[in-house]
Amino acid sequence: DAGVIQSPRHEVTEMGQEVTLRCKPISGHNSLFWYRQTMMRGLELLIYFNNNVPIDDSGMPEDRFSAKMPNASFSTLKIQPSEPRDSAVYFCASLGARWGLNSPLHFGNGTRLTVT
Amino acid sequence: KQEVTQIPAALSVPEGENLVLNCSFTDSAIYNLQWFRQDPGKGLTSLLLIQSSQREQTSGRLNASLDKSSGRSTLYIAASQPGDSATYLCALREYGNKLVFGAGTILRVKS
Numbered sequence: 001d002a003g004v005i006q007s008p009r010h011e012v013t014e015m016g017q018e019v020t021l022r023c024k025p026i027s028g029h030n031s032l033f034w035y036r037q038t039m040m041r042g043l044e045l046l047i048y049f050n051n052n053v054p055i056d057d058s059g060m061p062e063d064r065f066s067a068k069m070p071n072a073s074f075s076t077l078k079i080q081p082s083e084p085r086d087s088a089v090y091f092c093a094s095l096g097a098r099w100g101l102n103s104p105l106h107f108g109n110g111t112r113l114t115v116t
Numbered sequence: 117k118q119e120v121t122q123i124p125a126a127l128s129v130p131e132g133e134n135l136v137l138n139c140s141f142t143d144s145a146i147y148n149l150q151w152f153r154q155d156p157g158k159g160l161t162s163l164l165l166i167q168s169s170q171r172e173q174t175s176g177r178l179n180a181s182l183d184k185s186s187g188r189s190t191l192y193i194a195a196s197q198p199g200d201s202a203t204y205l206c207a208l209r210e211y212g213n214k215l216v217f218g219a220g221t222i223l224r225v226k227s
Contacts (some may be wrong), residue, residue, distance in 0.1 A: 021174070029226070031213060033215075042217060042218075042219045042220070043205070043217040045214060045215070045216075048213060049216070050213065055213070056213075056214065091159055091160070093159075095158075095213070102147065102148050102165060102167050104150060104162040104165050105150065105160075105162060105207075105215060106162065107152075107159035107160040108159050109157075109158055109159045110158075110159050
């Protein structure tokens with residue numbers, strides 16, 4: 001299995017521009033998570049989906065952030081408009097149901113976003 | 117609200133030494149606890165997962181323990197190697213599928 005695939009690996013954009021981050025979870029996994037990592041706040045859960053349905057988006061910082069999961073193999077996290085304080089590494093992770101509640105979480109390699 | 121603390125924040129040891137990383141949490145109502153490793157510029161790799169009903173898990177030179185009553189977990193690394201240098205994070209899985217992460221311990225093993 002190729003693991004969780006994120007694109008792009010790096011994104012540099014100017015303030016005010018729209019940014020779209022993409023994620024392909026591991027095939028067969030039914031839960032998908034978006035995390036943000038910064039030096040100041042560590043890893044923060046932004047939103048997670050079960051069976052393509054958003055379950056908890058309480059971590060989404062502002063209305064500028066939105067996430068979709070149109071099917072089981074693809075999700076996007078969009079920031080519009082972007083701001084310099086959005087600069088961080090954004091991780092996608094997926095979780096299977098093989099071991100039920102004790103399935104391990106699998107992370108992608110992240111997208112490093114820099115907003116100038 | 118669950119709070120997860122990892123001590124120490126950073127650790128530097130000579131190769132071959134045994135070491136212990138600590139993770140403490142405030143709410144024992146958890147499904148499981150997971151230890152991850154993160155290398156620079158990479159995502160997180162799951163090392164060990166301890167179910168709430170278990171006391172420990174072992175994988176190779178790694179041993180993780182869980183004491184829910186005291187709100188603590190330890191990750192023991194035996195005979196450390198330079199390749200073990202990374203950031204180690206613990207995460208607790210709460211009801212509702214959320215994982216709450218600690219800030220991590222940065223480990224450096226010197227050759």
